Amino acid sequence: MKLRLKIWRQKSQDSDGAFENYELDGVSSGMSFLEMLDFLNERLVSEGREPVAFDHDCREGICGACSLMINGAAHGPQQEVTTCQLHMRAFRDGDEICIEPWRSAAFPVLKDLITDRSALDRVMQAGGFVSVSTGGVPDANTIPVSKNLADLAMDAAACIGCGACVAACKNSSAMLFVSAKVSQLSLLPQGQPERGRRALRMVGQMDKEGFGHCTNTSACEAACPKHISVSHIARLNREYLKASLCGGEEELLSD
């Protein structure tokens, strides 16, 4: 099939970007979206033109590297897939496809469709862990966890950190991402000792990175390729409030 592509091109973080139009013929419906871009890039290289830069790695929907706002939808029009799992059969011959990078103050564009999502890493560094060092931990089966709780924690832990929630949110809020981690660890017994501190610190860092606030539109849940539920956001709010209002002294003392 033949497509008209409208792609955001930007040389570097400091330079201005603009959309460029490309006509691409010979796209097969079996291609994944990224393979279609590979195909475009091979063509651009053969013409001596600069190929389109985009993030990708595992190409099986788990590493979270691929991104792209495709026709206004994070990871494209299909539900519960990442861009690398989206196939061209979702489009029709003659379609115009608009491809943009994630847009957020916290995700500066580095080149073309590549953004810097290290803000999410910094949020994790602020508290997305259980402070145990290697060794000196109890035998695994001495920490019983009910099956339902483990399943619920796993639902939250399925987050791949792609940033689609931020991209889809009208406020560029990272609440779904942050809540998935806070939720996972606050549900499990292992996460209890640092529960309040974690919520306070991760939200603090999230604000510092310049993400917006949550207006409970659920756009993030709809865009999430792993279908992480906004109920985790409610849990984060609860954790945060509890830690703020009636946290132990250790929480009040921590920065």
Place this chain on the structure above:
Amino acid sequence: MNWVGRLLTSSVGCKVLMAVTGAIMLFFLLGHVAGNLLVFAGADVINAYARGLRDYLPLLWLLRAGLLISFVLHVIAAIRLTRLSRRARPVAYQKQDLSGVSLNSRTMVLSGLVLLAFIIYHLAHLTFRLTHPAFASLDDYDVYSMLQISFQQPLLAFTYIISVALLMMHLSHGITSLFQTLGLNHTQYNGLIRCLGPALGLLLGLGFSSVPLAIMLRLLP
């Protein structure tokens, strides 16, 4: 008191402030609509109710003060959060598919702004009686006549009804949202909470708009 500052300046805390002040105003609205509906019981009843409120003047002022504070905080929080979200996305998308996001949630700022204007007019109109010279000749507590005079003007009645419709939109998202923001959720009740916003919004909307409608259609005694 460090924690208060931290709470209120954080995005989550600011939302909590929105939710709590919103909830206070919601309670007021429930009382307000109940009072309004007395109009259907006739002039004597509603006017007596208006007079009765004045008997508890200190309490009334306390309520008014609480309401005013809530209102101001709600607006301040809204301004702060809106600025925050503007800053969070300096470059807009060329194309953004918002089909999955409800209209109500997308228009909170807009409906809020219209409501702000409406409330100012509403206070000037019925509390301070600045808009209708005809009110001057009325008894201090003749609410019934004020309503009759006002809502027989179709333009004003429509303005009220449209404002109430916007209030309905604002509430149907706001009420459900405040549960989420305060972390009040549970798998068992999530369905209920999701319905609560639109349901309560609709009820309040019907309650409020029934008065101008009834007067306009001359259904009142």
Place this chain on the structure above:
Amino acid sequence: MDLDAKIPSGPLAEKWNRHKFEMKLVSPANKRRYRIIVVGTGLAGSSAAASLAELGYQVEAFCYQDSPRRAHSIAAQGGINASKNYPADGDSIFRLFYDTIKGGDFRSREANVYRLAEVSGSIIDQAVAQGVPFAREYGGSLANRSFGGAQVSRTFYARGQTGQQLLLGAYSALSRQIGQGSVRMHARKEMLDLVLVDGRAAGIIVRDLVTGRISRHAADAVVLATGGYGNTFFLSTNAAGCNVTAAFRAYKRGAGFANPCFTQIHPTCIPVSGDHQSKLTLMSESLRNDGRVWVPRKQGDQRAPHEIPPEERDYYLERKYPAFGNLAPRDIASRSAKEVCDAGYGIGQSGLGVYLDFADAIQRLGEKTVRERYGNLFHMYQKITDENPYQIPMRIYPAVHYTMGGLWVDYNLQSTIPGLHVIGEANFSDHGANRLGASALMQGLADGYFVLPGTIGHYLAGITPGQVTTEHPEFGDVEKQVRDKIGKFFSSNGSRSPTSFHKELGKIMWDHCGMARTKAGLEEALRKIPELRDEFWKNLRVTGNGEELNQQLEKAGRVADFLEFGELMCRDALIREESCGGHFREEHQTEDGEARRNDAAFSHVAVWEHKGKEKVPQRHQEELKFENVKVAIRSYK
């Protein structure tokens, strides 16, 4: 080349403990004076970087991805083995050790494998303490399952995302250290060369993938945790960015490369659908528990599968291996699929595919049960192929999955270069000629959490910290070589993209050094690869420049190394005149097509030493001694 494995003396079960006592220690107050570079942040790299920082060392961690959490360990589905014996079904450290040695077709080192089995239980403890949400029983204890034909249930799992959850656990430990400032994380930085000073690993040269800046990093020890080289084949289940560059640079600087021909081909992957294909997706091995593998009896039969009556179908695995049937081990199932396809019975447009049919299972168990068991896999299959496997049989074909070979390391996980340690898939140590299912995660984490943090101290205790800085002339020399090489990529002004060369190399490798190898084929590959390499340097086109984010340049650098490394793989495969594990030489098979090992001549690790540009590398041998297990022949009839 000194190939002393430094295996501690004493009985097998006491070696590791004894060694832990005998190793030199760095005093707690001194640890912060040592700087360690860790390259790669998969399971092995993240766990090592975090553990080393927890001990007090200064750690510099590097990854080419935008975040350490994206390393390809994340894609592992099935699970992680550990000899916990929670189900009390007869498992033990020795049984896991024995299964791993036997599974590896007796081409791995006893002491290393035993240690792996020994620390496997601690990995589960560690992961659980970090909050990894493993599957649980209703009573709250951890759930186990049997995997890959093992006779005991020793596999722990977190849905179909065990690799992801374990990596996120290690990543959280790493994040904690980064937050505390004890690890400096360098994401989007690619190691382009290793710097040796006085024969010791002293640092690395790195390119910033965003700005193109080349920088030098000095350290007291360097740890490579850079994964496997499956992408030499272009099409594999590896991530697009996986590459051999770091390991191959180390090889060129003098580290021995062990058993490069040992690659694992996974039998159940989604087949190639066209020239545009950029990667292959694995479908969990568990599908073969209920699916039946078949091809039409007629060559080139283009009928739809349901139109082919049962008597015109060849259930070839059931026919050839009546005892194991569809559950025959990975290498055998893969090879059989290739045989039928090569003979013209393959299905699909390309003819490179076989059916994995669930019709019988659905009839027997009902669709509901099948959905419960495999629903997520069927869903994934449907997303990719747009075919409903409940109605149409799945099409599958083998794909390159894991590489057992890697940089040679001794018992301390140190390569032949002092100070250069290699962990995870990047080393060769534990899987011999074939890796068992659910053992890759185990090895990566064992190395990173429990082995390396101890053994590296033994090395560090013997040197003075901070002796070499980036001002040393060696750093200047190596940096210049790196810059020259980058310049060379832009100078050819040809017309072909790096990817086109990669594809061509992949085809040569797959055809001649893939599932079944022959002398003639390997010789042909050894002729073709240098030709392709020549053309690469003459006719390459890299757009843009080196001082910017340039994915074409990144790709060119990786392909350049694959083009040399592929040759080494073929060379190794050609000399190993036997069939064992993932290495099948058609000349060496029994009458009924089974692998024939040659223990007399090849019970050793082949270690390759780089001898300089355009020179034939030298092959060394580390003899393998089996004192605790009886070397046997695998049979699956």
